[in-house]
Amino acid sequence: MKIEILKENLKNALNIVERIVGKNLSLPILDNVLIDTEDNYLVLSSTDLETAIKLWVLTKIVKKGKIAIPVKFLSSFVSLLPNEKITLEEKKQGLYVECSNLKTQIQGFNPEEFPIIPEFKNLEFIEVDIKKLCQGLSQVVDIASVSQSRPEISGIYFLFSKNILKIVATDSFRLAEKTIVLEKAVIKEMSFIIPQKPAKEIMNILMEKEENAKIYFSPSQIMFEVLMKESERPQIQITSRLIEGEYPNYQDIIPKEFKTKVVLKRDEFLNQIKTASLFSGKINEVKFIVNSKNNEVEIFAQSPDIGENRSSLQAKIQGEDLEVSFNHKYLIDGLNNIKSSEVIFELSEKEGPCVLKPVGDVNYLYVVMPIKST
């Protein structure tokens, strides 16, 4: 193998593939990037066995071939090279790198040891707008359960139905649901659960892309593919295993009615909860007192060792006065996922779930369970 490539292009490509590497002492090949060639493209692949990524870079291929090289090392090395054309050449399982004032030889690994990344040729796919997908993922992905005791809720649920995609995550204390309208309706309803880590990587890696993504899936695997501009050749493919099992029937816990609805300024609300959180005790309890006479909501927290904090904010209130307590962390996470200047907070019975929504956007909701009153 021998190729010529601009340092900047190689660096950018390595910065993406190095995100996914295994930390598997018994399989050191997973620390590597597989460097391969295909027509006039350099092809880089990395995998941690759960997620895999494959990336095509148009460049000058002098001679075909392949080699595996420790990816973190190669990425650190390339980032220090001058901004110019560099030559990479494979000889006897070594990678020879040359540019104007530097000659380097890096020990490589046998490329045949690199795991095979599953392919999804000739299968049906669904097309989605990447920007909408990544932005939607960013509003739900952190809510998935970190515990593995119920593996199905440790992932992100995707449900395609007609021209709607719903992305959902929950840890059983709160739930986030994002609705994305598809340009083209799907023929039959389809759903799957992606583990949280690959879902985050898909979001981070594809966030900057302008194109549509194609989603291919089999019962156990999924692939997100972005094509080159004005070409049928892939630019990037991210493959992930899927979580087996049935996602809970989450629609049942989204309350259909509410007792009290308040509309609040988002930034002020978030700030007052953060302030109150400093005074909350071990169970993170922050109390919420709706006072319709004064058109205000009072936020209260106390802890004997620290002191107490009482603040108020103006609100538009519909329905009954009530008092309800929340874990401040859950409210802060929900508000961080909402970017509108005003938020709707729909409160129910003391022990029933409540809902946070952005004002002016019906496509996002965040359900949160209150702390049961003692």
Added chain:
Amino acid sequence: MKIEILKENLKNALNIVERIVGKNLSLPILDNVLIDTEDNYLVLSSTDLETAIKLWVLTKIVKKGKIAIPVKFLSSFVSLLPNEKITLEEKKQGLYVECSNLKTQIQGFNPEEFPIIPEFKNLEFIEVDIKKLCQGLSQVVDIASVSQSRPEISGIYFLFSKNILKIVATDSFRLAEKTIVLEKAVIKEMSFIIPQKPAKEIMNILMEKEENAKIYFSPSQIMFEVLMKESERPQIQITSRLIEGEYPNYQDIIPKEFKTKVVLKRDEFLNQIKTASLFSGKINEVKFIVNSKNNEVEIFAQSPDIGENRSSLQAKIQGEDLEVSFNHKYLIDGLNNIKSSEVIFELSEKEGPCVLKPVGDVNYLYVVMPIKST
């Protein structure tokens, strides 16, 4: 105590004093800031017993008094308050904070338990330009030894002699010396050793100040004081203990002669050492080969597991060709302390110390020991 203060002013002051807090489980008072009043100034103090800081803020004092409050907590709390005037009031060892939409009570501690910070009234002082002092400290402070086996070199040495201040640090493998010209000569020679941590805090806290600093010292303590603009009242005082003992006669190890002198572009040199460092083995060895025929310096590193790297850079060379090896970490640290576009590297015998200097600045030098050839 009752005061009124703008949130921004209180926040900025707390951000400074919270830098110095003790982590002493048996003396929880060290987690606190002492809030006190003096004429129409709020006075904040904190200490970790090695370093202490005292800060004056002009504000409205309604009623005098004092209280101790956990400083990290207070700082987090104040940073979340709205940008407006806030009221602080001490009642029964509680601090009551009020602003437009918030009422808070924070449990405090008995201010009498707060350690006494040493005072330096009616002593002689030396005046120095703060900007020059902090900039000079930034070029030497990280070089001090981290080992406590020779406590005197774990600190930063200050030597005042006539109109010259020398700031020196060494860990016995390398040494950095900064020379600062004083506006006013000192009457007699004076020297002291400040521990590394307070030296760093002095640098970080005073870096932004425009005024001169007064340095007071006793045999065991030192104080850096900055006055209010156009006033004799202190704005900030930072006190530190001094390290006892004699600083080594470091002038002896600064080589007076060299065999070879090379002048190199600083950024390119630094970059090539960083690249080579990736290939250096366990002892961090990077080899330096001076080739006067080609007017270049070659940098070489290798390690059997990783590979090898050879790069070259143009140099102005005086003297003999030679080969000498260094620990790359020491060269990188030295070059990071030099900001000029070109550096002078004076090389001596294979086992003798070498010197890095900025081109165009005689006030800084960095001595580094080579790796003894095997």
